[in-house]
Amino acid sequence: MNVCSVCGREVAEDSEFCIYHRHALDNLRVTFGDWKRALEIDWQEYLNRVHELDETGMWVREIAEHLMPQGSSSKLQ
Amino acid sequence: MSEVKKGRVSYYEFKRGKDTLVVAYALGHLYDLRQTEKGWTYPRLETEWVPKYEIVKKATVIKPIIRLIKRLAKEADEFVVATDYDIEGSLIGYLTVKYACGTDPANAKRMIFSSLTAKDLENAYENMSPTLEFPIIEAGQVRHEIDWLYGINLTRALTLAIKSTAGWFKIVSTGRVQGPxxxxxxxxxxxxNLFVPIPFWAIKAMGDHDGVKIELEYSRKRIDIKKEADAIGSELQGKQAQVNSIGKKKSTQRPPVPFNLSGLQAESYRHFGFKPSRTLVLAQKLYLDALISYPRTSSQKIPVSIDVKDILHGLSGLKRYGSLAKRVLDGGMLTPVQGKKNDPAHPAIHPTGVKPPRRLTPSERKVFDLIVRRFIALFGEPSVKESRRADVRCNNHLFHVRGLRVLKQGWMAFYQPYATTNEKEFPPIERGDSIKLTSVHVTDKQTSPVPRYNPSSLLKALERENLGTKATRSRIADSVRSRGYVLNDRFELSTLGYALFETLERYVPEVLSAELTRHLEKQMEGIQDGNTDREQVLVDAKTELLGILERFRVMEAAIGNTLVRGLQRYWTEKQEIGPCPTCNVGTLNIISSSKTGKRFLGCSNYKEGRCEQTYPLPQSGEISPLDKMCPHCGYQMIKITSRRKAWETCINWAECPGRRDDLEELEKRRKSHVKRKMGGKSK
Incomplete structure (x- = not known):
C-alpha cells in the first residue's frame, strides 16, 4: 500500500498524499494568490508565514512543513 | 395523604370522595428491550420487553418497585397513568400497566398535565382522558426498537471487526443519531484542519476634538493589500478630518420569546456555561418541585388557558421577584409575547408561581432565576435604543464615529442581568467640526476558521437537522464526548473519533447520514399522527439495517484494520504528554510500573539508554496535556480530570517552587487525616 509521506495514511488516487493532505495542498495553492497579491511574497516565504499562524489548519501546517525544505523549486507549487 | 414504606420503596394512599387512591411511582423506564435470540453477534433483529434489572445489573431498585406495583395492582379496580405527557412518559405508563399491573392498557385512563402544582393535578384528575394515547405510545415503542436495532447491531459489528482483526475486545459504539x-x-x-488563513489589514484611529479623545472606525473594515493599508496609515497620520454629517436612528426591540427546552439550554450555556444535559437535569428537578412547567417542550407559546395573573401573583410573594411581578400586575398589560414554535402537548417553560419548598442549590437557583425573569420579561414593553453615527472625512477617506444609548429599558429591566446592551457614549461633536487624527494604526489581521462545536451549538445543529428528540439530543451530544470521540468540551475530534468517522464514511456512509435518520424520524412522526403503522415502519427499518450489515460483513476485515490502526494511534496519543525537557529528543509518556502498578512519566528514549528522566504523577484521574507552560518553573502543564473535579498542575509539581505551598497544605491534611485515624483506632 502506498502511504502518504506526511501522515502514513493510504494515498489518494493520482496523488502522493492522502485525501486530507492532498486537499490541504489544493487549499494552499488556491490561497497563495491572495497572499502574493497582499504581500508580494514568493512561495517559500508564503509557506513560512502560513506555517507560523495559529489559525492555520493542522493538515495545512503539516503539508507546509513537508514542502518547506523543498524550497521554491518544488513541483507542487 | 400518607406515604406507606415497603422496604426500599414506597407508595402513597389517600381518600378522595368515596374512592381510595393509591399512587405508585416508576423510576424512569421499568422495562427495557432484550434480544430473543442468543449470542453477542449481529444481526439480531427480534426483541422483547423485560424488567430492566434483567439487563442492567445496576438497576437493583427496579425489582422492588415492580414487585410493589404487582402487589398493589391485585387490589385495584381501575388504573390511571399519570406519568409525564410525552413519548417516554406515555411508554413508561403503558409498559407498567401492561406488564407490572398485568392488565389490558385499553382499560387504563390518563391524567394529562404540564406542571405538578396541586391545582393542575386536581384538574388533570377531574378531567382525565378515558384512554391512553396509543399513537404516541406506538411511536415511543418503535423509537426504542429502532434505536436498539441500530445501536446494538452497528456497535457489535464495529466491535467484532476489531476483535477478529486484533483479538481485542474494545467496544466502539455508534447509533442512529450518534453517527450523524x-x-x-x-x-x-x-x-x-484544511483552513488556510488569508491576511488583511484594519485601520484604527484616535482623534481629538477640543481635548476630547474620539475613537474613529475606518469605513473599510478590511484592506486586502498591505501596501495600500500602509499608504492610508501614513497619509492620514496627524491630519485634520471634518464631521460631514451626523445621523440618528431609533430602534425598538420586542421582549424575547418564551423558553422552549432548546432555548433554555442555549441561554443557560451562554450565561452559566451549563451543558445542555445539565440544564435539563436542573430543570427536571425544578419541575418535580412544581416550581416550573414541564421542561421537555418545543413550544414557545404561553396559551390563554394558563392563568398568568395567578402565576404573577404567586411570584409577587417571592422576595426576589416580588417588585418585578407587582410592576407587571400594576401595569395591567397581561398579554405575554409569543414565539413561533408550537407543541400540542405542553406550553412553553414557565414558572408556576409556587414558592420553593426547599433551599435550592446554587445551580438550580440560577436556572430558576433565568426562567422566572424570562417569564416576567414577556409582559414588558419593547425597549428603545438610539444609535448615532457621524461620517467623518479626511481627503478621500471616510471614518465613522458611533454611539449607542438605551432610551427606554422596557422588558430589559425585568430580564437583568441577562439582557445587556453595550452602550457607548457619543462624543460632543457637531456637523462641520474638525477632529485631529492623533494616531492612525494599521493592524495585521487574518481570517479565522469556523469555530468548533460546543455542547450548545451541537445541540442546535441536531435540532436544525431534526435529529433526535428534545429529550435525547443533549444525551447524544454527551455520548459523543464520553465515548472518547472528542477530546474536550470544545468538541475537538480525537484520533479515535477520526478513525471511526473515516471507517464509517468509507465503508458504510449510511450510518453517518442525517438523511437516513431523518427519514426514520419522519416515519415515527407518521405513527404519532396516525399516517402509518408501527409494524410497517419496523419492517422498513429492519430491511434497511440488514442491507447495511450485509455490506459491513463483506468488508469486515478492511473495517477492522482501519479501526485497529486508529485505535493504536489513539492509545499512543493518550499516553503522550509532550517533549522531554531533559533530552529534548524523546517524548514523555505515561508509564505504569510493572512492579508497583503505579504510574509515572518517563522519557521514550529510556529504552535506548539515552534518557532516564522521570516525573511522578497523581495516581487517580485522567491525565491530558495542556497547551501551556507552568508560569513558575516553565515545565509542561497537565490537566487531571477525576469524577469529582478537574485541576491543573505542571509535570514538575513535586519540585515546582510555585506549588510548594500546595504540597505543604496537602502534607498537613494527610498528617491530620492519619492522626484522626489513629485517634479513632485507639478508642
Whole structure:
C-alpha cells in the first residue's frame, strides 16, 4: 500500500498524499494568490508565514512543513 | 395523604370522595428491550420487553418497585397513568400497566398535565382522558426498537471487526443519531484542519476634538493589500478630518420569546456555561418541585388557558421577584409575547408561581432565576435604543464615529442581568467640526476558521437537522464526548473519533447520514399522527439495517484494520504528554510500573539508554496535556480530570517552587487525616 509521506495514511488516487493532505495542498495553492497579491511574497516565504499562524489548519501546517525544505523549486507549487 | 414504606420503596394512599387512591411511582423506564435470540453477534433483529434489572445489573431498585406495583395492582379496580405527557412518559405508563399491573392498557385512563402544582393535578384528575394515547405510545415503542436495532447491531459489528482483526475486545459504539452527530463534529474538524488563513489589514484611529479623545472606525473594515493599508496609515497620520454629517436612528426591540427546552439550554450555556444535559437535569428537578412547567417542550407559546395573573401573583410573594411581578400586575398589560414554535402537548417553560419548598442549590437557583425573569420579561414593553453615527472625512477617506444609548429599558429591566446592551457614549461633536487624527494604526489581521462545536451549538445543529428528540439530543451530544470521540468540551475530534468517522464514511456512509435518520424520524412522526403503522415502519427499518450489515460483513476485515490502526494511534496519543525537557529528543509518556502498578512519566528514549528522566504523577484521574507552560518553573502543564473535579498542575509539581505551598497544605491534611485515624483506632 502506498502511504502518504506526511501522515502514513493510504494515498489518494493520482496523488502522493492522502485525501486530507492532498486537499490541504489544493487549499494552499488556491490561497497563495491572495497572499502574493497582499504581500508580494514568493512561495517559500508564503509557506513560512502560513506555517507560523495559529489559525492555520493542522493538515495545512503539516503539508507546509513537508514542502518547506523543498524550497521554491518544488513541483507542487 | 400518607406515604406507606415497603422496604426500599414506597407508595402513597389517600381518600378522595368515596374512592381510595393509591399512587405508585416508576423510576424512569421499568422495562427495557432484550434480544430473543442468543449470542453477542449481529444481526439480531427480534426483541422483547423485560424488567430492566434483567439487563442492567445496576438497576437493583427496579425489582422492588415492580414487585410493589404487582402487589398493589391485585387490589385495584381501575388504573390511571399519570406519568409525564410525552413519548417516554406515555411508554413508561403503558409498559407498567401492561406488564407490572398485568392488565389490558385499553382499560387504563390518563391524567394529562404540564406542571405538578396541586391545582393542575386536581384538574388533570377531574378531567382525565378515558384512554391512553396509543399513537404516541406506538411511536415511543418503535423509537426504542429502532434505536436498539441500530445501536446494538452497528456497535457489535464495529466491535467484532476489531476483535477478529486484533483479538481485542474494545467496544466502539455508534447509533442512529450518534453517527450523524459524529459526522457533524468530524466535518467541522476537517474544515478547521484544511483552513488556510488569508491576511488583511484594519485601520484604527484616535482623534481629538477640543481635548476630547474620539475613537474613529475606518469605513473599510478590511484592506486586502498591505501596501495600500500602509499608504492610508501614513497619509492620514496627524491630519485634520471634518464631521460631514451626523445621523440618528431609533430602534425598538420586542421582549424575547418564551423558553422552549432548546432555548433554555442555549441561554443557560451562554450565561452559566451549563451543558445542555445539565440544564435539563436542573430543570427536571425544578419541575418535580412544581416550581416550573414541564421542561421537555418545543413550544414557545404561553396559551390563554394558563392563568398568568395567578402565576404573577404567586411570584409577587417571592422576595426576589416580588417588585418585578407587582410592576407587571400594576401595569395591567397581561398579554405575554409569543414565539413561533408550537407543541400540542405542553406550553412553553414557565414558572408556576409556587414558592420553593426547599433551599435550592446554587445551580438550580440560577436556572430558576433565568426562567422566572424570562417569564416576567414577556409582559414588558419593547425597549428603545438610539444609535448615532457621524461620517467623518479626511481627503478621500471616510471614518465613522458611533454611539449607542438605551432610551427606554422596557422588558430589559425585568430580564437583568441577562439582557445587556453595550452602550457607548457619543462624543460632543457637531456637523462641520474638525477632529485631529492623533494616531492612525494599521493592524495585521487574518481570517479565522469556523469555530468548533460546543455542547450548545451541537445541540442546535441536531435540532436544525431534526435529529433526535428534545429529550435525547443533549444525551447524544454527551455520548459523543464520553465515548472518547472528542477530546474536550470544545468538541475537538480525537484520533479515535477520526478513525471511526473515516471507517464509517468509507465503508458504510449510511450510518453517518442525517438523511437516513431523518427519514426514520419522519416515519415515527407518521405513527404519532396516525399516517402509518408501527409494524410497517419496523419492517422498513429492519430491511434497511440488514442491507447495511450485509455490506459491513463483506468488508469486515478492511473495517477492522482501519479501526485497529486508529485505535493504536489513539492509545499512543493518550499516553503522550509532550517533549522531554531533559533530552529534548524523546517524548514523555505515561508509564505504569510493572512492579508497583503505579504510574509515572518517563522519557521514550529510556529504552535506548539515552534518557532516564522521570516525573511522578497523581495516581487517580485522567491525565491530558495542556497547551501551556507552568508560569513558575516553565515545565509542561497537565490537566487531571477525576469524577469529582478537574485541576491543573505542571509535570514538575513535586519540585515546582510555585506549588510548594500546595504540597505543604496537602502534607498537613494527610498528617491530620492519619492522626484522626489513629485517634479513632485507639478508642
Amino acid at each position: 452527530a459524529l459526522a457533524f463534529v468530524a466535518k467541522r474538524e476537517q474544515d478547521i
